[in-house]
Amino acid sequence: MSERGSGSAGGRGHGQAEGRGRGQRNHSRGGQQRRKPATPPPGPSAVQPARRVALEVITAVRADDAYANLLLPAKIAEAGLGAADAALATELAYGTLRLRGYYDRVIALAANRPVDELDGPVRDVLELGCHQILSMRVPEHAAVNESVELARRVASRSATGFVNGVLRTVTRTAPEGWRQRVSDAAVDADDRLAALTSHPAWVIRAFRRALAADGVPEAELPEELDRLLVADNTPARLSLVALPGLADREALVSDSIAPAPLSPLGLLAPQGDPTALSEVREGLVRVQDEGSQLAALTLVRARPIEAGERWLDLCAGPGGKTAVLAAEARLGGAVVVANEPVPARAGLVRRSVAAIPDAPLVWERDGTTVGDSDPASFDRILVDAPCTGLGALRRRPEARWRKQPSDVAELVRLQERLLDSAVEALKPGGLLAYVTCSPHLAETRGQVQGLLRRWEGVLEQLDAQAVLREVSDGRVELGADDLAAQLWPHRDNTDAMFVSLFVKR
Numbered sequence: 051m052s053e054r055g056s057g058s059a060g061g062r063g064h065g066q067a068e069g070r071g072r073g074q075r076n077h078s079r080g081g082q083q084r085r086k087p088a089t090p091p092p093g094p095s096a097v098q099p100a101r102r103v104a105l106e107v108i109t110a111v112r113a114d115d116a117y118a119n120l121l122l123p124a125k126i127a128e129a130g131l132g133a134a135d136a137a138l139a140t141e142l143a144y145g146t147l148r149l150r151g152y153y154d155r156v157i158a159l160a161a162n163r164p165v166d167e168l169d170g171p172v173r174d175v176l177e178l179g180c181h182q183i184l185s186m187r188v189p190e191h192a193a194v195n196e197s198v199e200l201a202r203r204v205a206s207r208s209a210t211g212f213v214n215g216v217l218r219t220v221t222r223t224a225p226e227g228w229r230q231r232v233s234d235a236a237v238d239a240d241d242r243l244a245a246l247t248s249h250p251a252w253v254i255r256a257f258r259r260a261l262a263a264d265g266v267p268e269a270e271l272p273e274e275l276d277r278l279l280v281a282d283n284t285p286a287r288l289s290l291v292a293l294p295g296l297a298d299r300e301a302l303v304s305d306s307i308a309p310a311p312l313s314p315l316g317l318l319a320p321q322g323d324p325t326a327l328s329e330v331r332e333g334l335v336r337v338q339d340e341g342s343q344l345a346a347l348t349l350v351r352a353r354p355i356e357a358g359e360r361w362l363d364l365c366a367g368p369g370g371k372t373a374v375l376a377a378e379a380r381l382g383g384a385v386v387v388a389n390e391p392v393p394a395r396a397g398l399v400r401r402s403v404a405a406i407p408d409a410p411l412v413w414e415r416d417g418t419t420v421g422d423s424d425p426a427s428f429d430r431i432l433v434d435a436p437c438t439g440l441g442a443l444r445r446r447p448e449a450r451w452r453k454q455p456s457d458v459a460e461l462v463r464l465q466e467r468l469l470d471s472a473v474e475a476l477k478p479g480g481l482l483a484y485v486t487c488s489p490h491l492a493e494t495r496g497q498v499q500g501l502l503r504r505w506e507g508v509l510e511q512l513d514a515q516a517v518l519r520e521v522s523d524g525r526v527e528l529g530a531d532d533l534a535a536q537l538w539p540h541r542d543n544t545d546a547m548f549v550s551l552f553v554k555r
């Protein structure tokens with residue numbers, strides 16, 4: 051660390067209390083000095099429930115691989131938080147998980163040691179404290195004092211002094227000053243971008259390649275990449291889908307709910323509890339990113355539905371696209387089979403379609419075997435394959451830290467096997483949509499090239515871009531002159547969904 055010994059709060063075992071005024075020299079650079087120091091470490095006191103809930107979620111994500119979007123609502127309900135505290139807990143947990151890569155750099159500088167050397171619970175408390183100090187308008191004394199109190203509860207007694215010292219050091223330099231220090235400490239340009247935007251460097255490289263392949267000229271790549279990384283760190287809007295034939299989208303539009311710009315089924319609502327809408331409670335309106343709606347509609351609207359068609363959603367869990375397919379199929383007289391091999395997720399698929407009359411049959415099979423068990427059986431198949439999920443970072447705050455580059459090859463192999471199985475299960479003349487919520491080229495355009503090579507003379511690629519333009523009334527912004535379509539958060543305000551379409555000869 052270039053700042054070693056320059057007055058950081060660390061430099062000793064974190065179990066040792068940091069005496070006030072020692073090791074706390076100012077790190078700020080010209081004009082960025084902070085006003086007054088935070089108050090001294092408090093004695094035992096109550097922790098605000100929102101902070102306690104946020105810390106429990108952050109710790110469970112780190113230690114138990116929990117999913118924040120599933121755990122947080124449960125913890126909020128368990129703690130009986132009201133709307134304001136629930137919103138605060140959400141900002142604390144999601145914001146910290148999203149930006150922890152950046153906060154770890156700040157902590158390493160402030161503590162003068164790599165964060166890997168810290169005990170997990172201490173690191174969690176420090177990251178949560180940094181989020182409040184550097185990104186929220188929480189008064190410094192509240193952020194520091196409550197963090198010390200949290201440390202008292204989850205770590206050793208001596209860790210409280212360490213947490214107090216590190217966070218007090220953080221408060222002494224303004225947020226812009228920390229950005230400068232983190233930038234100065236980076237080893238190269240990609241490391242700097244990774245640090246400042248809180249993305250793993252390998253993800254940044256994958257995004258750069260995907261943007262280039264999507265037609266972004268080299269000179270525009272840095273700015274376009276910046277916009278994408280910023281969009282990833284901006285919480286997604288609450289996007290809803292009104293299931294066709296079951297909910298009247300226009301009737302739901304109000305002062306606070308607007309029609310979504312791209313999807314003919316979509317609505318945009320203010321952040322908050324979607325179940326405040328009775329149609330959401332009844333399962334007629336569902337929370338779903340507009341990009342996912344467009345992906346499902348690409349398969350549906352590629353050509354008119356003929357009564358009696360059989361459709362297969364090969365990788366259906368948790369059932370978001372299944373619900374759209376099932377509602378559309380019902381209107382056109384088609385039937386849907388949804389397949390999801392993970393039993394708990396198959397349960398979610400059943401729930402997602404429970405409100406739809408003639409709900410789809412749900413199989414719990416390995417999708418790679420369906421081509422053998424049910425050859426030439428379906429008129430349309432959606433393969434919304436398991437993927438790295440790198441296109442949905444806005445909505446899944448911790449997802450960027452979960453995957454490793456080594457995961458990509460295994461996922462690509464599974465996607466290939468699922469696609470081959472789907473081609474076998476498709477009737478001649480049938481339609482196949484291959485979709486991922488990842489822009490990684492190995493999972494998108496690379497996968498399409500391989501598929502067309504393996505099934506030369508059998509599969510023909512169709513113009514998914516043209517279908518998407520028609521579905522969105524020309525409003526979707528697409529890049530490369532290609533048959534497949536790549537959506538982007540910074541351009542389309544959707545997840546980075548990749549959508550491709552094929553017909554079997």
Ligand SMILES: C[S@@+](CC[C@H](N)C(=O)[O-])C[C@H]1O[C@@H](n2cnc3c(N)ncnc32)[C@H](O)[C@@H]1O
Nearest residue numbers: 365366367368369370371392416417434435436
């Ligand atoms: C990207 S998600 C699908 C999302 C879903 N289509 C939706 O819109 O809600 C991929 C799903 O594929 C499932 N999956 C994993 N391995 C599979 C396999 N061998 N066969 C079929 N599905 C599989 C995962 O459990 C996961 O639920």
